[in-house]
Amino acid sequence: MTCTIIVGGQWGDEGKGKIVSYLCEKDNPSIIARGGVGPNAGHTVEVGDKKYGIRMVPTGFPNVNAKLAIGAGVLTDPEVLEKELEMLKDFNVAQRIILDSNSGVIELKHREMDKSNVHLSKEIGSTGTGCGPANVDRAMRTLKQAKDVESLQKYLGDVSKEVNTAIENNENVLIEGTQGALLSLFHGSYPYVTSKDTNASSFAADVGVGPTKIDEVIVVFKSYPTRVGEGPFPSEMTEEEAETLGVIEYGTVTGRRRRVGHFDYELAKKVCDLNGATQIALTCLDKYDTECYGMKKYEDLSDKSKEFIKIMEQKLGVKVTLISTGPELSQTIDIRNK
Ligand code: GTP
Ligand code: IMP
Ligand code: MG
Numbered sequence: 001m002t003c004t005i006i007v008g009g010q011w012g013d014e015g016k017g018k019i020v021s022y023l024c025e026k027d028n029p030s031i032i033a034r035g036g037v038g039p040n041a042g043h044t045v046e047v048g049d050k051k052y053g054i055r056m057v058p059t060g061f062p063n064v065n066a067k068l069a070i071g072a073g074v075l076t077d078p079e080v081l082e083k084e085l086e087m088l089k090d091f092n093v094a095q096r097i098i099l100d101s102n103s104g105v106i107e108l109k110h111r112e113m114d115k116s117n118v119h120l121s122k123e124i125g126s127t128g129t130g131c132g133p134a135n136v137d138r139a140m141r142t143l144k145q146a147k148d149v150e151s152l153q154k155y156l157g158d159v160s161k162e163v164n165t166a167i168e169n170n171e172n173v174l175i176e177g178t179q180g181a182l183l184s185l186f187h188g189s190y191p192y193v194t195s196k197d198t199n200a201s202s203f204a205a206d207v208g209v210g211p212t213k214i215d216e217v218i219v220v221f222k223s224y225p226t227r228v229g230e231g232p233f234p235s236e237m238t239e240e241e242a243e244t245l246g247v248i249e250y251g252t253v254t255g256r257r258r259r260v261g262h263f264d265y266e267l268a269k270k271v272c273d274l275n276g277a278t279q280i281a282l283t284c285l286d287k288y289d290t291e292c293y294g295m296k297k298y299e300d301l302s303d304k305s306k307e308f309i310k311i312m313e314q315k316l317g318v319k320v321t322l323i324s325t326g327p328e329l330s331q332t333i334d335i336r337n338k
Contacts (some may be wrong), residue, residue, distance in 0.1 A: 002215040005175040005200045008180030009219040009271045011227040013251070013258065015283035016220050017059040020176050022322070022329050024060030030171035031067040032060035032207045033163050034131030035203030036178030037196050038075030038106060038134070040127040042252025043178075045242060046327050050278050052088070055129075056081045058176050061091050069159045072102035073196075073206030076146055078337060098157035098207075101147040104138050106130040115137040124192060127253050135195040160208025167213050177203040181219070192209030192231025196199035200275040212295035217279040218322070221268060223308070226258035235261040247287050265315045272316050279336070282309065295325045298333050
Protein backbone atom coordinates (compact mmCIF):
# COMPACT_ATOMS: atom_id res chain seq x y z
CA MET A 1 0.00 0.00 0.00
CA THR A 2 1.38 3.36 -0.94
CA CYS A 3 1.17 7.05 -0.18
CA THR A 4 1.51 8.92 -3.49
CA ILE A 5 1.78 12.63 -4.26
CA ILE A 6 0.73 13.96 -7.68
CA VAL A 7 2.52 17.13 -8.80
CA GLY A 8 2.12 19.35 -11.87
CA GLY A 9 5.49 19.51 -13.65
CA GLN A 10 5.02 22.74 -15.63
CA TRP A 11 2.81 25.81 -15.14
CA GLY A 12 -0.36 23.95 -14.13
CA ASP A 13 -3.08 22.53 -16.37
CA GLU A 14 -0.97 19.48 -17.20
CA GLY A 15 -4.06 17.27 -16.93
CA LYS A 16 -3.57 16.34 -13.27
CA GLY A 17 -7.36 16.14 -12.94
CA LYS A 18 -7.51 13.24 -15.36
CA ILE A 19 -4.45 11.44 -13.92
CA VAL A 20 -5.76 11.73 -10.34
CA SER A 21 -9.21 10.45 -11.35
CA TYR A 22 -7.60 7.56 -13.22
CA LEU A 23 -5.47 6.59 -10.20
CA CYS A 24 -8.46 6.88 -7.88
CA GLU A 25 -10.44 4.48 -10.01
CA LYS A 26 -7.54 2.07 -10.50
CA ASP A 27 -5.85 2.06 -7.07
CA ASN A 28 -8.94 2.68 -4.93
CA PRO A 29 -7.33 4.91 -2.27
CA SER A 30 -9.24 5.18 0.99
CA ILE A 31 -8.55 8.93 1.12
CA ILE A 32 -7.72 11.60 -1.46
CA ALA A 33 -6.30 14.72 0.16
CA ARG A 34 -5.85 17.96 -1.70
CA GLY A 35 -2.89 20.26 -1.15
CA GLY A 36 -1.97 23.40 -3.10
CA VAL A 37 -2.95 27.05 -2.98
CA GLY A 38 -6.75 27.17 -3.23
CA PRO A 39 -9.55 27.89 -5.73
CA ASN A 40 -7.13 29.46 -8.23
CA ALA A 41 -6.76 25.87 -9.50
CA GLY A 42 -9.10 24.54 -12.17
CA HIS A 43 -9.20 20.85 -13.04
CA THR A 44 -11.27 19.11 -15.64
CA VAL A 45 -12.65 15.67 -14.93
CA GLU A 46 -14.65 13.73 -17.50
CA VAL A 47 -16.97 11.03 -16.21
CA GLY A 48 -18.86 9.24 -18.97
CA ASP A 49 -20.20 11.96 -21.26
CA LYS A 50 -20.17 14.63 -18.53
CA LYS A 51 -17.40 17.17 -18.01
CA TYR A 52 -16.83 18.74 -14.56
CA GLY A 53 -14.69 21.84 -13.99
CA ILE A 54 -13.70 21.92 -10.33
CA ARG A 55 -11.59 24.17 -8.11
CA MET A 56 -11.95 23.02 -4.48
CA VAL A 57 -13.10 19.40 -4.26
CA PRO A 58 -10.36 16.76 -4.82
CA THR A 59 -10.52 15.47 -8.39
CA GLY A 60 -10.74 11.87 -7.19
CA PHE A 61 -14.46 12.43 -6.40
CA PRO A 62 -15.75 9.90 -9.00
CA ASN A 63 -14.53 7.12 -6.67
CA VAL A 64 -17.49 7.20 -4.28
CA ASN A 65 -15.82 4.94 -1.68
CA ALA A 66 -13.01 7.36 -0.85
CA LYS A 67 -12.92 10.10 1.75
CA LEU A 68 -12.18 13.50 0.18
CA ALA A 69 -10.01 15.85 2.21
CA ILE A 70 -8.86 19.47 1.89
CA GLY A 71 -5.66 20.11 3.85
CA ALA A 72 -4.90 22.82 6.41
CA GLY A 73 -2.49 24.55 4.04
CA VAL A 74 -5.16 25.07 1.37
CA LEU A 75 -7.32 28.21 1.11
CA THR A 76 -11.07 27.59 0.96
CA ASP A 77 -13.63 29.82 -0.68
CA PRO A 78 -16.92 28.80 1.03
CA GLU A 79 -19.02 29.95 -1.95
CA VAL A 80 -17.00 27.94 -4.47
CA LEU A 81 -17.04 24.89 -2.19
CA GLU A 82 -20.83 25.01 -1.70
CA LYS A 83 -21.43 25.33 -5.46
CA GLU A 84 -19.25 22.30 -6.15
CA LEU A 85 -20.90 20.22 -3.43
CA GLU A 86 -24.24 21.01 -5.09
CA MET A 87 -22.91 20.28 -8.59
CA LEU A 88 -21.44 16.95 -7.43
CA LYS A 89 -24.36 15.81 -5.28
CA ASP A 90 -24.84 12.63 -7.35
CA PHE A 91 -21.40 11.58 -6.08
CA ASN A 92 -22.28 12.17 -2.39
CA VAL A 93 -19.37 14.56 -2.04
CA ALA A 94 -20.92 16.62 0.81
CA GLN A 95 -21.13 13.43 2.92
CA ARG A 96 -17.49 12.51 2.25
CA ILE A 97 -15.66 15.82 2.43
CA ILE A 98 -13.33 16.58 5.34
CA LEU A 99 -12.24 20.20 5.43
CA ASP A 100 -9.37 20.82 7.82
CA SER A 101 -10.45 23.17 10.63
CA ASN A 102 -7.30 25.22 10.06
CA SER A 103 -7.83 25.76 6.33
CA GLY A 104 -7.69 29.50 5.50
CA VAL A 105 -10.86 31.27 4.33
CA ILE A 106 -11.10 33.54 1.29
CA GLU A 107 -13.60 36.40 1.65
CA LEU A 108 -15.09 38.91 -0.81
CA LYS A 109 -12.44 41.51 0.11
CA HIS A 110 -9.67 39.15 -1.00
CA ARG A 111 -11.29 38.52 -4.36
CA GLU A 112 -11.92 42.24 -4.84
CA MET A 113 -8.33 43.13 -4.06
CA ASP A 114 -7.00 40.39 -6.37
CA LYS A 115 -9.06 41.88 -9.22
CA SER A 116 -8.52 45.59 -8.53
CA ASN A 117 -4.83 45.56 -7.64
CA VAL A 118 -3.00 46.42 -10.88
CA HIS A 119 0.22 44.64 -9.90
CA LEU A 120 -1.62 41.35 -9.23
CA SER A 121 -4.29 41.44 -11.91
CA LYS A 122 -2.36 43.07 -14.78
CA GLU A 123 1.37 42.64 -14.22
CA ILE A 124 1.31 39.13 -12.72
CA GLY A 125 -1.95 38.12 -14.38
CA SER A 126 -3.41 36.46 -11.28
CA THR A 127 -6.59 34.38 -11.47
CA GLY A 128 -8.55 37.00 -9.48
CA THR A 129 -9.76 34.33 -7.05
CA GLY A 130 -8.41 36.09 -3.93
CA CYS A 131 -5.67 33.58 -3.13
CA GLY A 132 -2.71 36.00 -3.09
CA PRO A 133 -4.37 38.60 -0.81
CA ALA A 134 -5.69 35.82 1.49
CA ASN A 135 -2.19 34.39 1.87
CA VAL A 136 -1.00 37.92 2.76
CA ASP A 137 -3.57 37.99 5.59
CA ARG A 138 -2.54 34.49 6.57
CA ALA A 139 1.07 35.59 6.97
CA MET A 140 -0.18 38.62 8.95
CA ARG A 141 -2.16 36.15 11.08
CA THR A 142 -5.40 38.02 10.52
CA LEU A 143 -7.04 35.49 8.17
CA LYS A 144 -10.12 33.57 9.27
CA GLN A 145 -9.88 29.81 9.46
CA ALA A 146 -12.55 27.33 8.41
CA LYS A 147 -13.40 26.70 12.08
CA ASP A 148 -14.46 30.38 12.40
CA VAL A 149 -17.14 30.06 9.71
CA GLU A 150 -20.61 28.86 10.75
CA SER A 151 -21.62 27.37 7.39
CA LEU A 152 -18.47 25.21 7.22
CA GLN A 153 -18.86 23.51 10.65
CA LYS A 154 -20.50 20.38 9.21
CA TYR A 155 -17.50 19.62 6.99
CA LEU A 156 -14.70 20.17 9.53
CA GLY A 157 -12.15 17.57 10.57
CA ASP A 158 -8.46 16.90 11.21
CA VAL A 159 -7.01 16.00 7.81
CA SER A 160 -3.51 15.25 9.11
CA LYS A 161 -4.95 12.70 11.54
CA GLU A 162 -7.17 11.11 8.89
CA VAL A 163 -4.30 10.74 6.43
CA ASN A 164 -1.79 9.45 8.98
CA THR A 165 -4.33 6.93 10.32
CA ALA A 166 -4.93 5.66 6.77
CA ILE A 167 -1.15 5.26 6.30
CA GLU A 168 -0.85 3.38 9.62
CA ASN A 169 -3.68 1.08 8.52
CA ASN A 170 -1.78 0.28 5.29
CA GLU A 171 -4.38 1.88 3.05
CA ASN A 172 -3.67 3.60 -0.28
CA VAL A 173 -3.45 7.38 0.11
CA LEU A 174 -3.38 9.91 -2.70
CA ILE A 175 -2.21 13.48 -2.14
CA GLU A 176 -3.28 15.75 -4.96
CA GLY A 177 -1.21 18.84 -5.66
CA THR A 178 -2.46 21.75 -7.75
CA GLN A 179 -0.85 24.43 -9.96
CA GLY A 180 2.58 23.42 -11.26
CA ALA A 181 6.17 23.30 -10.00
CA LEU A 182 7.20 26.29 -12.16
CA LEU A 183 4.56 28.50 -10.50
CA SER A 184 6.25 28.04 -7.12
CA LEU A 185 6.78 31.19 -5.06
CA PHE A 186 10.26 29.87 -4.16
CA HIS A 187 11.45 27.99 -7.24
CA GLY A 188 9.48 29.53 -10.12
CA SER A 189 10.04 32.65 -12.23
CA TYR A 190 9.39 35.19 -9.44
CA PRO A 191 7.42 37.50 -9.46
CA TYR A 192 5.39 35.64 -12.12
CA VAL A 193 4.38 32.90 -9.73
CA THR A 194 1.58 31.99 -7.35
CA SER A 195 1.50 32.83 -3.63
CA LYS A 196 2.99 29.57 -2.24
CA ASP A 197 5.43 26.81 -3.03
CA THR A 198 3.84 24.24 -5.36
CA ASN A 199 6.09 21.19 -5.04
CA ALA A 200 5.71 17.76 -3.43
CA SER A 201 7.17 18.67 -0.01
CA SER A 202 4.72 21.55 0.31
CA PHE A 203 1.75 19.37 -0.64
CA ALA A 204 2.77 16.90 2.09
CA ALA A 205 2.95 19.83 4.52
CA ASP A 206 -0.42 21.17 3.32
CA VAL A 207 -2.17 17.95 4.33
CA GLY A 208 0.02 17.31 7.38
CA VAL A 209 2.13 14.28 6.39
CA GLY A 210 5.86 13.95 7.09
CA PRO A 211 8.33 13.36 4.22
CA THR A 212 9.31 9.86 5.45
CA LYS A 213 5.74 8.62 4.83
CA ILE A 214 5.74 9.40 1.11
CA ASP A 215 6.39 6.39 -1.14
CA GLU A 216 5.87 7.78 -4.65
CA VAL A 217 5.98 11.21 -6.28
CA ILE A 218 4.39 11.27 -9.72
CA VAL A 219 5.20 14.37 -11.74
CA VAL A 220 2.69 15.12 -14.51
CA PHE A 221 4.10 16.61 -17.73
CA LYS A 222 2.09 17.66 -20.77
CA SER A 223 3.64 16.93 -24.18
CA TYR A 224 3.19 20.59 -25.17
CA PRO A 225 3.47 22.67 -21.99
CA THR A 226 1.12 25.63 -21.53
CA ARG A 227 1.14 28.74 -19.39
CA VAL A 228 -1.66 31.21 -18.54
CA GLY A 229 -0.88 34.70 -17.31
CA GLU A 230 2.41 36.57 -17.57
CA GLY A 231 5.99 35.46 -17.09
CA PRO A 232 8.91 33.81 -18.88
CA PHE A 233 8.29 30.74 -21.06
CA PRO A 234 11.65 29.86 -22.69
CA SER A 235 10.27 27.26 -25.15
CA GLU A 236 7.14 29.24 -26.10
CA MET A 237 5.94 28.98 -29.72
CA THR A 238 3.94 31.53 -31.67
CA GLU A 239 0.12 31.37 -31.64
CA GLU A 240 0.26 30.52 -35.34
CA GLU A 241 2.58 27.57 -34.75
CA ALA A 242 0.35 26.30 -31.94
CA GLU A 243 -2.65 26.57 -34.24
CA THR A 244 -0.86 24.67 -36.99
CA LEU A 245 -0.13 21.91 -34.45
CA GLY A 246 -3.78 22.00 -33.34
CA VAL A 247 -2.94 22.95 -29.72
CA ILE A 248 -5.51 25.54 -28.71
CA GLU A 249 -6.49 25.57 -25.02
CA TYR A 250 -8.37 27.91 -22.69
CA GLY A 251 -8.06 28.22 -18.87
CA THR A 252 -10.66 26.42 -16.72
CA VAL A 253 -10.90 29.25 -14.14
CA THR A 254 -10.32 32.41 -16.18
CA GLY A 255 -11.19 31.35 -19.75
CA ARG A 256 -7.94 32.97 -20.93
CA ARG A 257 -6.14 31.46 -23.89
CA ARG A 258 -3.18 29.36 -22.79
CA ARG A 259 0.26 30.10 -24.20
CA VAL A 260 1.84 26.98 -25.72
CA GLY A 261 5.45 25.78 -25.94
CA HIS A 262 7.68 22.88 -26.88
CA PHE A 263 8.73 20.32 -24.26
CA ASP A 264 11.61 21.81 -22.26
CA TYR A 265 13.91 19.02 -20.98
CA GLU A 266 16.13 21.35 -18.96
CA LEU A 267 13.22 22.76 -16.94
CA ALA A 268 11.68 19.29 -16.65
CA LYS A 269 14.93 17.95 -15.12
CA LYS A 270 14.90 20.77 -12.58
CA VAL A 271 11.29 19.90 -11.70
CA CYS A 272 12.15 16.20 -11.23
CA ASP A 273 14.91 17.28 -8.83
CA LEU A 274 12.67 19.73 -6.92
CA ASN A 275 10.16 16.97 -6.34
CA GLY A 276 12.26 13.84 -5.98
CA ALA A 277 10.15 12.39 -8.79
CA THR A 278 9.86 8.59 -8.75
CA GLN A 279 7.58 8.38 -11.83
CA ILE A 280 6.39 10.55 -14.71
CA ALA A 281 2.84 10.74 -16.08
CA LEU A 282 2.86 12.12 -19.63
CA THR A 283 -0.42 13.65 -20.81
CA CYS A 284 -1.77 14.80 -24.16
CA LEU A 285 0.50 12.48 -26.12
CA ASP A 286 -2.29 12.60 -28.74
CA LYS A 287 -1.50 16.29 -29.26
CA TYR A 288 2.18 15.48 -29.88
CA ASP A 289 1.23 12.74 -32.31
CA THR A 290 -2.44 12.57 -33.35
CA GLU A 291 -1.97 8.94 -34.47
CA CYS A 292 -1.83 7.94 -30.78
CA TYR A 293 -5.29 9.26 -29.90
CA GLY A 294 -7.13 6.92 -27.53
CA MET A 295 -4.44 4.20 -27.53
CA LYS A 296 -4.38 1.88 -24.52
CA LYS A 297 -1.27 -0.21 -25.17
CA TYR A 298 2.37 0.93 -25.23
CA GLU A 299 3.15 -1.51 -28.07
CA ASP A 300 0.65 0.26 -30.34
CA LEU A 301 2.33 3.69 -30.05
CA SER A 302 4.10 5.10 -33.11
CA ASP A 303 7.90 5.17 -33.34
CA LYS A 304 7.74 8.97 -33.05
CA SER A 305 5.98 8.73 -29.67
CA LYS A 306 8.16 5.90 -28.37
CA GLU A 307 11.27 7.93 -29.26
CA PHE A 308 9.88 11.00 -27.45
CA ILE A 309 9.30 8.91 -24.30
CA LYS A 310 12.73 7.25 -24.54
CA ILE A 311 14.54 10.60 -24.82
CA MET A 312 12.51 11.97 -21.91
CA GLU A 313 13.47 9.03 -19.69
CA GLN A 314 17.14 9.33 -20.67
CA LYS A 315 17.34 13.08 -20.09
CA LEU A 316 15.36 13.10 -16.84
CA GLY A 317 16.46 9.78 -15.35
CA VAL A 318 12.89 8.94 -14.34
CA LYS A 319 10.54 6.34 -15.88
CA VAL A 320 7.39 7.36 -17.73
CA THR A 321 4.84 5.00 -16.18
CA LEU A 322 1.50 6.56 -17.15
CA ILE A 323 0.70 7.87 -20.63
CA SER A 324 -2.50 9.73 -21.41
CA THR A 325 -3.75 9.59 -25.00
CA GLY A 326 -7.07 11.42 -24.62
CA PRO A 327 -9.27 13.12 -22.00
CA GLU A 328 -11.24 10.00 -20.99
CA LEU A 329 -10.06 7.78 -18.16
CA SER A 330 -9.97 4.72 -20.41
CA GLN A 331 -7.56 6.52 -22.78
CA THR A 332 -4.57 5.73 -20.57
CA ILE A 333 -1.51 3.49 -20.90
CA ASP A 334 -0.49 2.20 -17.47
CA ILE A 335 2.97 0.62 -17.42
CA ARG A 336 3.70 1.13 -13.72
CA ASN A 337 4.45 -2.51 -13.08
CA LYS A 338 6.66 -3.15 -16.10
P1 GTP B 1 -4.43 22.50 -12.83
O1 GTP B 1 -4.65 22.33 -11.39
O2 GTP B 1 -4.78 23.85 -13.25
O3 GTP B 1 -3.04 22.17 -13.23
O4 GTP B 1 -5.44 21.50 -13.67
P2 GTP B 1 -5.24 20.17 -14.50
O5 GTP B 1 -3.84 19.73 -14.50
O6 GTP B 1 -6.23 19.21 -13.98
O7 GTP B 1 -5.57 20.47 -16.04
P3 GTP B 1 -6.88 21.11 -16.69
O8 GTP B 1 -8.03 20.26 -16.34
O9 GTP B 1 -6.94 22.54 -16.36
O10 GTP B 1 -6.56 21.01 -18.24
C1 GTP B 1 -6.29 19.82 -18.92
C2 GTP B 1 -7.26 19.61 -20.11
O11 GTP B 1 -6.78 18.58 -20.96
C3 GTP B 1 -8.66 19.15 -19.71
O12 GTP B 1 -9.61 19.66 -20.58
C4 GTP B 1 -8.59 17.61 -19.80
O13 GTP B 1 -9.84 16.98 -20.04
C5 GTP B 1 -7.69 17.47 -21.00
N1 GTP B 1 -6.84 16.27 -21.03
C6 GTP B 1 -6.22 15.61 -20.02
N2 GTP B 1 -5.44 14.61 -20.49
C7 GTP B 1 -5.56 14.65 -21.85
C8 GTP B 1 -4.96 13.90 -22.92
O14 GTP B 1 -4.16 13.02 -22.73
N3 GTP B 1 -5.30 14.26 -24.19
C9 GTP B 1 -6.17 15.27 -24.46
N4 GTP B 1 -6.46 15.54 -25.74
N5 GTP B 1 -6.73 16.01 -23.49
C10 GTP B 1 -6.44 15.71 -22.20
P1 IMP C 1 -2.66 33.55 -8.54
O1 IMP C 1 -2.28 32.20 -8.04
O2 IMP C 1 -4.14 33.67 -8.81
O3 IMP C 1 -2.12 34.65 -7.69
O4 IMP C 1 -1.98 33.74 -9.98
C1 IMP C 1 -0.58 33.87 -10.14
C2 IMP C 1 -0.12 33.18 -11.42
O5 IMP C 1 -0.29 31.77 -11.31
C3 IMP C 1 -0.90 33.59 -12.68
O6 IMP C 1 -0.02 33.57 -13.79
C4 IMP C 1 -1.93 32.47 -12.84
O7 IMP C 1 -2.36 32.33 -14.17
C5 IMP C 1 -1.12 31.27 -12.35
N1 IMP C 1 -1.95 30.18 -11.81
C6 IMP C 1 -2.39 30.04 -10.54
N2 IMP C 1 -3.06 28.88 -10.38
C7 IMP C 1 -3.02 28.25 -11.58
C8 IMP C 1 -3.51 26.97 -12.05
O8 IMP C 1 -4.12 26.18 -11.34
N3 IMP C 1 -3.25 26.68 -13.35
C9 IMP C 1 -2.55 27.52 -14.16
N4 IMP C 1 -2.06 28.71 -13.77
C10 IMP C 1 -2.29 29.07 -12.48
MG1 MG D 1 -6.12 23.64 -14.67
